[in-house]
Amino acid sequence: xxxxxxxxxxLITVTGKKLTVTCSQNMxxxxxxxxxxxxxxxxxxIYYSMNVEVTDKGDVxxxxxxxxxxxxxxxxxxxxxxxxQTSLYFCASRPRGALYEQYFGPGTRLTVT
Amino acid sequence: xxxxxxxxxxxCAEGRAANLPCNHSTISGNEYVYWYxxxxxxxxxYIIHGLKNNETNEMASLIITEDRKSSTLILPHAxxxxxxxxxxxxYFALNxxxxxxxNLFFGTGTRLTVIP
Numbered sequence: 553x554x555x556x557x558x559x560x561x562x563l564i565t566v567t568g569k570k571l572t573v574t575c576s577q578n579m580x581x582x583x584x585x586x587x588x589x590x591x592x593x594x595x596x597x598i599y600y601s602m603n604v605e606v607t608d609k610g611d612v613x614x615x616x617x618x619x620x621x622x623x624x625x626x627x628x629x630x631x632x633x634x635x636x637q638t639s640l641y642f643c644a645s646r647p648r649g650a651l652y653e654q655y656f657g658p659g660t661r662l663t664v665t
Numbered sequence: 666x667x668x669x670x671x672x673x674x675x676x677c678a679e680g681r682a683a684n685l686p687c688n689h690s691t692i693s694g695n696e697y698v699y700w701y702x703x704x705x706x707x708x709x710x711y712i713i714h715g716l717k718n719n720e721t722n723e724m725a726s727l728i729i730t731e732d733r734k735s736s737t738l739i740l741p742h743a744x745x746x747x748x749x750x751x752x753x754x755x756y757f758a759l760n761x762x763x764x765x766x767x768n769l770f771f772g773t774g775t776r777l778t779v780i781p
Contacts (some may be wrong), residue, residue, distance in 0.1 A: 556708070587771075594752075594770035595709070642708050652699050652756075654769065656708025 554579045558643050564663045565633055573660050575643030581655070582648045584626040585610070586618065588639040595642065601626055604641075606607035611613045631665040669753045674776040677678050677747075683740040688757065689735045697756060699769065700738045702749040706708030709752065709771065722726060743779045750774040 556577045577584065585600040587610075597610030601620040604622055615637055617629040626645075629636060643657040670688040677683040682708040689698065713720055713727045715736075720727045726739040740747055752774040 561772065592773065594773050614744070652697060652714045652769075653711050654709075656710070657710055659706060660704070 554583055554655070555646055556643055558641075558657040558660050560660060561656045561658065562661050564665065567572040567634055568632050571630050571633060572638070573630075573641060573643075573662070575628065575657060576624050577626075577643075577655070578624065578652045579645060579647070579655065580623065582623070583619065583641035584643065586616070586626070586628045587614075587644065588612065588637075589642065590639050598641075599644050600629070631643045633662075635664050638662060638664050669755055669772060671751075671753050671772070671775045673773070674764070674778070676778050676780055677740075679745060679779050679781050680742055683743040683747065683777060683779070685738040685740075685751050685753075685777065686735065687737070688735045689753070689755045692733050692755050696748075698727065698733075698736050699754045700725070700727065701752045701754065701771070702747075702767075703774070704746075705750040712751075716762045717745065743777075745779050745781065746779060748779045750776050 559574045562571045569584040580602050587595040588598055589595045596612045598612055598616050599607055599618040601607040601609050604620055604623050607616050607620055620626055639662060641660045643664060644654045697714050697716050701709040701714040702712055703709045713722055713725050713728055729736045734768045741768050752771050756769055
């Protein structure tokens, strides 16, 4: 089944404790993104990647890092999480050329205390 | 990119057609209209997109006015599983290497509730 997977789905952590949220897709898509969703703000893009070893900032990159060492994986790293990073996070991927058709993962609900 | 205006919420009776409006009065000639939906706390799901002509697929129909300043997403026979937030997005990317080409701006959408 074609899908985007994320792990963990739920995470409660403390300020300053480094964490990684994994994202993997099995559709051989070139493009991958991370979004965060907050009440009243819709989805905002954090980082995106157009291919292996090619990443760039989205609208709200502060406090996050990403890497794209393999085509299928695009982990999101919070080096020193803070409470304002409490949010619902989505990973997405799409094939080259299909600018409109993004496939989203199931989401990761992160709480930083 | 053009902004969109959608009603905050709508109700629809199960089995009836759900018509979700979207205003995009500042849309430019090369911007597409996309619709996504998000069922509670799940990832957004692509529904349909169009430029000028009306479009139909297995999920929905998209009606775009002739002046392209508004559109309507139609779910022909709404079911309880169609209860979700529906996002209308307008976007154009010159090419895939344009900065932010992967960034569709999701606003706050319309919360559709299908009532039994």
